Amino acid sequence: MAHFEKAKNLNEWLDQRLAVNTLKRVLNTEYWIPKDINFLWAMGMVLAATFGMLVLSGIFLLMYYKPDTNLAFDSVNYTIMSEVGYGWLWRHIHGVGASIVFLIIYIHMFTGIYYGSYKRGRELIWLSGMALFVAFSAEAFSGYMLPWGQMSYWAGMVITNLFSGGSLEAYGLVEWIRGDYVPGDAFLTRFFMLHVLLIPLVIIGLIVLHFGTLRIPHVNNQEGAEIDFEEAADLYKAGKKKESKVIPFSPVFLSKDVFVMGVYFILFFYLVFYNFNFAMDPVNFDPADGLKTPAHIYPEWYFLWSYEILRPFGKDAGLIAFGIAQLALFFLPFIDRSPNVAPAHKRGLFQVWFWVLLVDMIVLTAMGKLPPTDPTFAMLGKISAWTFLALGPILFIITMFEKKIEKGA
């Protein structure tokens, strides 16, 4: 048995057994964050907090939700909404949170792209982040099935149909995924399992990995400057806080985060209490009916851009384009050939590329919401889909010719 001294207080007692002081130092007080950052660097912790809200509200919903095709709709729309005390609160937090979390994910992603935070040692941060995006998408989709309304049912029908692979006609695979010929009881219970257990476990694991990938390359900064973290940390620890280029994660950086979170949660709870309807599709307040298709089926806003890449092409070409669009962003660190880690406004053509990408995704999102019948909008959707697909090769070419920026010049 190892030797233990009698502890003087609780902290020492814990430190002897769990090394809490070392943990605190390594994870908080001596985990260094550059000073040269702005509020966009708080989005990571905002996301973590939003995920926390989703887990918390989900726990309460789980107590009354019934994963059965005969009971699910009423358990949500009647039991939770009008019988359970404050049931509406959990549902609205969960619905609003699921929608807003994607807005923050997109801001977080575009911040990373703008400042080149996926390059030179930070590739794994990007890759684990993209894996999180996929896991959150799966979580959102599986959760959307649970109220078992018309949109749940038909979204489940359409999305699982994608796995038939167009002309491959792999209906066996589709039926295997559903456990039925159409979305039914087996389908609902397995997506319930995925939503409340398997995918959240994966998400938590990926969040740990995502934090881990940050540790060695450290967080990027507004100029993409290379910082000697040890030297800067020594300065800080020596009391020269002004001269040092870094601050500790906790309590200094976290206090900035907490401020941004405070502003964010004011907006968040404004939406939860006064404007939750945007996250509740009216069509989904009709119970699922396999014999009646809603007139116009569309996904939630955060999937519209990829939906619009699927739609303007034929069945097979659409699927291929859709597949490429889903995977393309993963490869960003390897498509970008430029040696510069710098904000977009210092990278010439890359800045143009960045804004074209952002605007293109917004246009795709807007077009994806419209019915496919208007020829002008259909054409606009098609052009923006092609633009999205072309942006990959274009990035490869423009970054190959990008001039190296001399640092310190």
Add this chain to the structure above:
Amino acid sequence: MKEKEKGRRDFMGMALGACAAVGGVGALYAAKRTWDPLPSVKAAGFTTIDLSGAQENVLVVEKWRGKPIFVLKKSADMKADERDVVIGSDRFHVSIGLCTHLGCIPAYAGEEKKFKCACHGGEFDASGHQVFGPPPSPLEIPPFKIDGTKLVLGETGPEYQKMLDAGLTV
């Protein structure tokens, strides 16, 4: 001695690895089978429809594997079609009631003898052929077997096989 020890450890590692691999493959197979449609679901994949009571030009909508099935007894003035299900002297149009454009369910307009889809204006005649709008192909015919005056959906009978071979449905 050391070499020997290493050899024994390697052997134990490999033995464990081999057992784990076999177990892993077994577990994967079990997981795959657990996700398969249940026997009860598969058994419910067959629907029997009695056609003896059908009236001319009145659409009957049945349900098979969760999908709507159109059954329309043709009247004498409707054109015969090679996609018709013929029982005795009666001709029936039987199809999966999902528009081949985007999967909406068309409605039957009896006086015009047409199926009309509300979503994007597609129209089909009483034999299920697309006659207007965006649908790319005729209404699909479900697998069927004729059993007296009854129709078993989900089973492939010789009449359905013939239609399939002739490329009249997919």
